[in-house]
Amino acid sequence: MSKESCDVVGRSVFRVDGLDKLTGKACYAGDIAFPGMLHLKLLRSDRPHAKILGIRTAEAQAYPGVVAVFTCRDIPGTNRIGRERPDQPVLCDEKTRFIGDPVALVAAETPEAAGEAAALIRVDYEDLPGIYSPEEALTPGAAKIHDQGNLMMEQTLLRGDPDRALKDADVVITNTYRTQMVEHAYLEPEAGVARFDEGKMTVWMPSKYSHFDQRELADAIGIPREKVRVVNTTIGGCFGDKTSLSPGYYAALAAMKTGRPAKMVYSREESFIATRKRHPFIIHHTTGASRDGRILAAKIEIVADTGAYCASGPTVLVKSMIHAAGPYEIPDVSMKVTFAYTNNPVGGSMRGLGVPQVAFAHESQIDILAKQLGMDPFAIRVKNGFKPGSITATGQRLGDSVGLVETMAAVRAEMARIGTPRSTASKKYGWGVAAMFYGIGAGGRSNPGGARLEVDDAGVFTLFVGIGDVGQGSSTALVQIAAEALRCRMEKIRLVTGDTDCCPDSGVTAASRVTYIVGRSVQIAAERLKRQLQEAAASIIGAAPGSIRLDGGFFLSPETPLRRVSVAQVVAEAKERKIPLFAEGAFDPEFIALDPKTGQGEPMATYAFATQAALVSVDVGSGEVEALSIVACHDVGKAVNPDSVTGQIEGGVSMGLGFGLMEEILLEEGRIRNPGFRQYFLPTALDMPDTVALIAEAPEATGPFGAKGVGEPALLPTTPAILNAIHAATGFRVKELPATPERLWRRLQERDRL
Amino acid sequence: MEEKLKIKLKVNGAWREVETLPDRILLDLLREELGLTGTKKGCEAGECGACTVIMNGRAVLSCLIPALKADGAEIMTIEGLAEEGRLHPLQKAFLEKGAVQCGYCTPGMLLAAKALLDENPEPSVEDVKRAISGNLCRCTGYTKIIHAVRSAAETLRGSDPEGARTDP
Numbered sequence: 001m002s003k004e005s006c007d008v009v010g011r012s013v014f015r016v017d018g019l020d021k022l023t024g025k026a027c028y029a030g031d032i033a034f035p036g037m038l039h040l041k042l043l044r045s046d047r048p049h050a051k052i053l054g055i056r057t058a059e060a061q062a063y064p065g066v067v068a069v070f071t072c073r074d075i076p077g078t079n080r081i082g083r084e085r086p087d088q089p090v091l092c093d094e095k096t097r098f099i100g101d102p103v104a105l106v107a108a109e110t111p112e113a114a115g116e117a118a119a120l121i122r123v124d125y126e127d128l129p130g131i132y133s134p135e136e137a138l139t140p141g142a143a144k145i146h147d148q149g150n151l152m153m154e155q156t157l158l159r160g161d162p163d164r165a166l167k168d169a170d171v172v173i174t175n176t177y178r179t180q181m182v183e184h185a186y187l188e189p190e191a192g193v194a195r196f197d198e199g200k201m202t203v204w205m206p207s208k209y210s211h212f213d214q215r216e217l218a219d220a221i222g223i224p225r226e227k228v229r230v231v232n233t234t235i236g237g238c239f240g241d242k243t244s245l246s247p248g249y250y251a252a253l254a255a256m257k258t259g260r261p262a263k264m265v266y267s268r269e270e271s272f273i274a275t276r277k278r279h280p281f282i283i284h285h286t287t288g289a290s291r292d293g294r295i296l297a298a299k300i301e302i303v304a305d306t307g308a309y310c311a312s313g314p315t316v317l318v319k320s321m322i323h324a325a326g327p328y329e330i331p332d333v334s335m336k337v338t339f340a341y342t343n344n345p346v347g348g349s350m351r352g353l354g355v356p357q358v359a360f361a362h363e364s365q366i367d368i369l370a371k372q373l374g375m376d377p378f379a380i381r382v383k384n385g386f387k388p389g390s391i392t393a394t395g396q397r398l399g400d401s402v403g404l405v406e407t408m409a410a411v412r413a414e415m416a417r418i419g420t421p422r423s424t425a426s427k428k429y430g431w432g433v434a435a436m437f438y439g440i441g442a443g444g445r446s447n448p449g450g451a452r453l454e455v456d457d458a459g460v461f462t463l464f465v466g467i468g469d470v471g472q473g474s475s476t477a478l479v480q481i482a483a484e485a486l487r488c489r490m491e492k493i494r495l496v497t498g499d500t501d502c503c504p505d506s507g508v509t510a511a512s513r514v515t516y517i518v519g520r521s522v523q524i525a526a527e528r529l530k531r532q533l534q535e536a537a538a539s540i541i542g543a544a545p546g547s548i549r550l551d552g553g554f555f556l557s558p559e560t561p562l563r564r565v566s567v568a569q570v571v572a573e574a575k576e577r578k579i580p581l582f583a584e585g586a587f588d589p590e591f592i593a594l595d596p597k598t599g600q601g602e603p604m605a606t607y608a609f610a611t612q613a614a615l616v617s618v619d620v621g622s623g624e625v626e627a628l629s630i631v632a633c634h635d636v637g638k639a640v641n642p643d644s645v646t647g648q649i650e651g652g653v654s655m656g657l658g659f660g661l662m663e664e665i666l667l668e669e670g671r672i673r674n675p676g677f678r679q680y681f682l683p684t685a686l687d688m689p690d691t692v693a694l695i696a697e698a699p700e701a702t703g704p705f706g707a708k709g710v711g712e713p714a715l716l717p718t719t720p721a722i723l724n725a726i727h728a729a730t731g732f733r734v735k736e737l738p739a740t741p742e743r744l745w746r747r748l749q750e751r752d753r754l
Numbered sequence: 755m756e757e758k759l760k761i762k763l764k765v766n767g768a769w770r771e772v773e774t775l776p777d778r779i780l781l782d783l784l785r786e787e788l789g790l791t792g793t794k795k796g797c798e799a800g801e802c803g804a805c806t807v808i809m810n811g812r813a814v815l816s817c818l819i820p821a822l823k824a825d826g827a828e829i830m831t832i833e834g835l836a837e838e839g840r841l842h843p844l845q846k847a848f849l850e851k852g853a854v855q856c857g858y859c860t861p862g863m864l865l866a867a868k869a870l871l872d873e874n875p876e877p878s879v880e881d882v883k884r885a886i887s888g889n890l891c892r893c894t895g896y897t898k899i900i901h902a903v904r905s906a907a908e909t910l911r912g913s914d915p916e917g918a919r920t921d922p
Contacts, residue, residue, distance in 0.1 A: 014849050015852070017857070018849045021857030022841070022854060022857075024790070024791070024831065024832035024833045024861050028791075028794070030791075031785075185892050187796050187802060187859050187890060188794070188856065235856060236857065237855075237858060238856075239892070265795075268796065268797040268801075268802075471855040471858075643898075644852065646898075650896075650897040650898065651892070651893045653895050654895035655892070676799060677797055677799075677801035677802055677890065682890050682892065683895075685884075685889075685891075685899070686884065688883075
């Protein structure tokens, strides 16, 4: 790594996509229109679990404006999707497994005609017993949702002998925590547009992983992969969703079958009903500690509802297990994590991948321990918290980039500055604290990033990455990293993202991996291209290649201080010398896969750390909780763009607040009762606390300029910090999310009656 | 087939004549008939604020306004906020303060903020929160948006915006 100080990395430069987004020019998939374009509407199952006996489409087909109606029989491909297990149909064939399962697709001249015709399709169902909880799903004799049974996956972890350690513990606490199903609720509903011209399919869609969507949709609908090009449009938020079986798949199917351009946009209600959700968890958590506050052992059992299909279930399962004991050194740990199929909406990847759920549990546990032991909430966390060289529950020895204790100190100082208002009989105030760690990237498996960098005659660089910016600012960060490595202004770098025809596969925008993994790939590509050009520069300047530096758009050498040559001149020389004018970079962090029985291994190369504190007021009369202040400090290794980092933290705080206090998908026999923002409450500007976002930097040697990640960590400690604050204010411990006013009021009443 | 009706409205300073079906909403008219796709569709139920435009000086949800109601009205969409290629102080402040992430709520947020500043040049934090409380944002947690709106208010009042950075 360069020893020179950073010029671009570490600065809050303006977003590269800012102007387009501020002037209305940014193009989202729903903004695309082609002449003669068809509009699509899916008929979705209104049965949670039913055999399909027949589908009658004649009436719909005859409806004015309808061009075609498709069922599973019209799909020449595998008709199956699913990155980790291809168990989900594009259009249902034998049966439907949740309310919202797609059954038939209408293509029409207008969206209205498509919608009206879809309502005319008649499906003959034979209802099957519905299963709405994971416990029910795993009961012997339960109706099978998939042929192989209802157990999606189970994984165990064992380190040491927790049963013996618990016997030796001075304090042992056991609690059960429940978390709810949550909607991603990005503001842009899913959309996709496809054209099939001269045997080539182009699909425009907001995708967090266009190369994956290219492969999956090609196989599923039955078109050779090389004939499919997926082009990422501006992504109006994703938070883990927006890939696999999105409207682009159906647009491609309709375009392939009719030869006409096709477009599909989900309504908000459809976005609620059809797309994936955060997995609801039931967590049984036992913790044992010594009198002096050392955590000795933990036993954790998790049962989760993975919904009708596998989706990202295995990733969520593994990530939740890796993190379930929290950012603490605990010598003896056992875990069992079980994910079961149900006839509820599909659980998918959502910001934090199962870790927000377990963080609620482990941070409640340590808070309870602190109270029982009479310890300060920071003291117990500092005592047990990870430090450089600590060993995790999976047996991984952490490296040097462990800034947890620093984040605790920073939060504590800021809390003291803010102070605590005095409680009254009706209004109670309290601070709560929570900490977290989060592994960057996929857990226990390869997840390579890739980048390609070219330079043209004018000395302008073009950076190609497969990754799309989901709003978090990755495009800006990647250009900053390239500019830093090339020692040039950001304006000298053009960026092309998410186009499968010209970009390398960079992996998925998920798991907080883009800055660390794709960013490192960009840095490697830049260093390589620089070396290639240095060779050409050396021959012009007449100095040793090793002495050549690139700075401010010029190559120069201390050996010949008066001679400097522009990048454009060097490009001309490189062409003469047949030196390639492009370079590629790839980075796949090291890992050791988890042992299937003991869960031991080194799943991620690096981890982010954070501490947050929440000040809340609780209105005892109404149960209303107001978050007044959040202090958040995150160890991100190196903040490539500090404003983007604090933006992630502030956004994470709002999502964590929603998870803790108000958001919940309400289900009734598999049917979502609140599929819209009128009944599903998202935090508004009025709900937001004053947020102090602080950055700590414990540099990661393998990251680009020391960077790790922050996207998901941002929300993890917020929820438990707020719940711990409610306890500090009222003495009441919430173990079931969300802590809505009604729920809290009821519990406070019950407690006061006793 | 329903009969189309002709209406005339002033959009971003220019009078436009369009034909519309009587059951069309203003949002679809703007996006589809006039090609102004900067106005976003987030829920079509008046719950998210993404489709906010300014109509006769007030911030309105264009998904709740029948297109016919816009006959004779003066409308500003996001495409009309920058004048002659120069960013409005609100747009500039959003850029400088990092108030944009995915961008989908941004047009509606900017117009809700403009309507506020047109009426109240010196809004408090609470005033800003109230004015944008009908505009959902899932990315930013609103913090930087609130800072940006207050910073733009200062610029518009003629004083130096607090903490403004120079472009890198």
